[in-house]
Amino acid sequence: MKAFSMGESILAQITLILFLGIGSQWLASRLRLPSILLLLVVGFVVGPFTDHRWVDPDPLIGDLLMPLVSLSVGLIMFEGGLTLKFRELDAIGSVVIRLISVGALMTWGLSLLLARFALGWDWPLCALVGAILVVTGPTVILPLLRFLQPTRQVASALKWEGIMIDPVGALLALLVFETIHHGLGEHGAQWTQFPTYAFMGFFWTLVIGGVAGCLGAGLIYYFFKHHWVHEHQQTPFALMVAVSAFTLSNHFQHESGLLATTLMGVILANQKQVDVRHVLEFKENLVVLMISTLFIVLSARLELATFSALPVLGTLGFLLGLLVIVRPLTVWVSCLGSSLNRQERLFLSWMAPRGIVAAAVASVFSMRLVDAGMAEAAQLTPVVFMVIVGTVLVYGLTAGPVARWLGVSNPDPQGVLIAGAHALGRNMGKVLQEAGFRVLLVDNNSQNIQQARMDGLPVYYGSILAEDLVDEVDLSGIGRLLALTPNHRVNALAALHFSELFGEREVYQLADTSSNTSKRDAFAQGLQGKTLFHESASYAELQERLQQEQRIKCTSLTDTYTFEDARQAMGDTLLPLFVIHAKGSLQIVQAGQSVQPTSGQTLISVSAS
Known part of the structure; x- marks a missing residue:
């Protein structure tokens, strides 16, 4: 050689x-x-x-x-x-x-x-x-x-x-x-x-x-x-x-x-x-x-x-x-x-x-x-x-x-940062908090913040896009972002911003069902978070469900009460949001994902009954 x-x-x-x-x-x-x-x-x-x-x-x-x-x-x-x-x-x-x-x-x-x-x-x-x-x-x-x-x-x-x-x-x-x-x-x-x-x-x-x-x-x-x-x-x-x-x-x-x-x-x-x-x-x-x-x-x-x-x-x-x-x-x-x-x-x-x-x-x-x-x-x-x-x-x-x-570390934090303290964010945050997960709601609307405080939810008054947010609040125990604002652009920017902190796999946002395709093209798949829940689960869709007196609730599944039983009981209005596994980890349902919770797990969903 x-x-x-x-x-x-x-x-x-x-x-x-x-x-x-x-x-x-x-x-x-x-x-x-x-x-x-x-x-x-x-x-x-x-x-x-x-x-x-x-x-x-x-x-x-x-x-x-x-x-x-x-x-x-x-x-x-x-x-x-x-x-x-x-x-x-x-x-x-x-x-x-x-x-x-x-x-x-x-x-x-x-x-x-x-x-x-x-x-x-x-x-x-x-x-x-x-x-x-x-x-x-x-x-x-x-x-x-x-x-x-x-x-x-x-x-x-x-x-x-x-x-x-x-x-x-x-x-x-x-x-x-x-x-x-x-x-x-x-x-x-x-x-x-x-x-x-x-x-x-x-x-x-x-x-x-x-x-x-x-x-x-x-x-x-x-x-x-x-x-x-x-x-x-x-x-x-x-x-x-x-x-x-x-x-x-x-x-x-x-x-x-x-x-x-x-x-x-x-x-x-x-x-x-x-x-x-x-x-x-x-x-x-x-x-x-x-x-x-x-x-x-x-x-x-x-x-x-x-x-x-x-x-x-x-x-x-x-x-x-x-x-x-x-x-x-x-x-x-x-x-x-x-x-x-x-x-x-x-x-x-x-x-x-x-x-x-x-x-x-x-x-x-x-x-x-x-x-x-x-x-x-x-x-x-x-x-x-x-x-x-x-x-x-x-x-x-x-x-x-x-x-x-x-007890000073949480290498796999299960808590969630919720962008939006409106009715949807408050309902979702309250259910997650009652299930034992740490939540923090962020909103720049003072009325939403005041109502969230009355509901006993931790809040931050300011924009989810504020540069100082990460420095001003304690995010220990929080490892995911749920961008639930009505503005798709804000959701996408929030997901992009917090992907540096939580990682791309742990930032989620609501679906954008607007007919303006050029707006969606501006935020390509690589520049936004994972789509939450279902392709049709936009902010307007979920808000309308709550106005129709549908509720976000927890359902414990057992050998005698399975996911299929819950689906039959709740009907076509059932929309799975989260699954709590037996060991306490939180799975966030993504659009296009087939969810089949089993005995010992807890389903968090929104439905009419």
């Missing part, structure tokens, strides 16, 4: 990295596993396990490797900042502040001591690994939160901590690293001056990173608001500004770029004048690509010899201490006096996976210290990678059972 030329070899390695990275992400989603686990395993296999015959990142990318890693992490933090909303801090703001301040210092100090006794390292290296492990892994936490669907307070606390702790931890690690690096010179490490050095480092990082972040966000806001950038150019423009802010901030103060890009995202996410959702959508796709390649590249550049030199029991003891000592103590101190209950605090104590930031920082600092003559620093990267693998494995596999055991 013909051998690859130099150029072909580089292209083949890049192609392989992309193929394995995206393929691992896809396979992980199919297996419902944390994607980082597969990415790390694949990186180890194509790198150190095969003697770098398939992928050898250092010759492949050369001196560009670490700058690209640093820039990618900055863009990942920008995307994370775009997901943060200030309203989420209403109940847990004090907890988040303590987690990224007092909690960060506690994590550093406890991890430092743990590394000293478990790994036997010198104090400077212990201080560095402790600082690196202050960061958590938002790239791991956020997918877990989407899967687990924990309570709103828990989800908000973990999301804010995971994103905001990274600039803090990266800066702390930099300060420790520079103290160690300077100490390798003739004067030795000046640890007595470290508190002053650290204070000034954090101060200038806040100033320079804060200014760069505000200027970057202001520039994007101003250009977008005045329409100086065409819509198709807005995402590349935002990317350019984020990269510029990151680079300039880092030029004046090392590692302040992470704060700058994170702050940029937070500011843009919480302003109300310009729409940046399309920027976030692009960044989400870009982040998936960057994470897929970064983890494979960073793990592929490791050497097996560095892992074999680690003390097995010491490394396992270090990991165990992080899981059962460091994280629980940090969380309990940070949550003192908060509104979080015992179960929520316990779950927070069992969720601190490390991710791409820890891997990137450890890789950079380990390489620089080894080059400076600190040979024992070669063990830093494999230990951090072992912590990443261990925490992702433990938390990824146990978070679901632990969350369900504590």
Whole structure:
């Protein structure tokens, strides 16, 4: 077989990295596993396990490797900042502040001591690994939160901590690293001056990173608001500004770029004048690509010899201490006096996976210290990678059972969000609520809202299309949308909007039976929700049924009273709406679907009798 030329070899390695990275992400989603686990395993296999015959990142990318890693992490933090909303801090703001301040210092100090006794390292290296492990892994936490669907307070606390702790931890690690690096010179490490050095480092990082972040966000806001950038150019423009802010901030103060890009995202996410959702959508796709390649590249550049030199029991003891000592103590101190209950605090104590930031920082600092003559620093990267693998494995596999055991998670929420608090929505919501399902009615008609409140139904006064709806209401326990408004366009837009949150399979809308075919063509099948109940079950049809004194009711089916018996009793007016299965799950009847409820199930239908 013909051998690859130099150029072909580089292209083949890049192609392989992309193929394995995206393929691992896809396979992980199919297996419902944390994607980082597969990415790390694949990186180890194509790198150190095969003697770098398939992928050898250092010759492949050369001196560009670490700058690209640093820039990618900055863009990942920008995307994370775009997901943060200030309203989420209403109940847990004090907890988040303590987690990224007092909690960060506690994590550093406890991890430092743990590394000293478990790994036997010198104090400077212990201080560095402790600082690196202050960061958590938002790239791991956020997918877990989407899967687990924990309570709103828990989800908000973990999301804010995971994103905001990274600039803090990266800066702390930099300060420790520079103290160690300077100490390798003739004067030795000046640890007595470290508190002053650290204070000034954090101060200038806040100033320079804060200014760069505000200027970057202001520039994007101003250009977008005045329409100086065409819509198709807005995402590349935002990317350019984020990269510029990151680079300039880092030029004046090392590692302040992470704060700058994170702050940029937070500011843009919480302003109300310009729409940046399309920027976030692009960044989400870009982040998936960057994470897929970064983890494979960073793990592929490791050497097996560095892992074999680690003390097995010491490394396992270090990991165990992080899981059962460091994280629980940090969380309990940070949550003192908060509104979080015992179960929520316990779950927070069992969720601190490390991710791409820890891997990137450890890789950079380990390489620089080894080059400076600190040979024992070669063990830093494999230990951090072992912590990443261990925490992702433990938390990824146990978070679901632990969350369900504590009662803070509902990974398969059966509740429904109903667009429309009119008579149809109220009747349907009341029956579902009485059957044990959580409901929330949304309407911008004050009379409908008042009547729904009198009926004892949870409501939100506002438009179903409002951007702030998801942030202002607690949607825990709700996993489906029923768009029941009289306006087909509103229903279709609501279904399209909430498909991002609930998934395309869990958004439903009433049928459109109007004779205006051009209107229906405007909303193709792929741009609307699944049709509810029956092709003829439009808003007008269902409202007319209620005006004719037909009722929405529950019918329990048994061996002696079957679905056929119910159909005969209710006649041709019977229209199945929902089926409650024996285990309590709610099936929403779709148009064209043949429904045959069996004994032990409950039928919710509308009929004349």
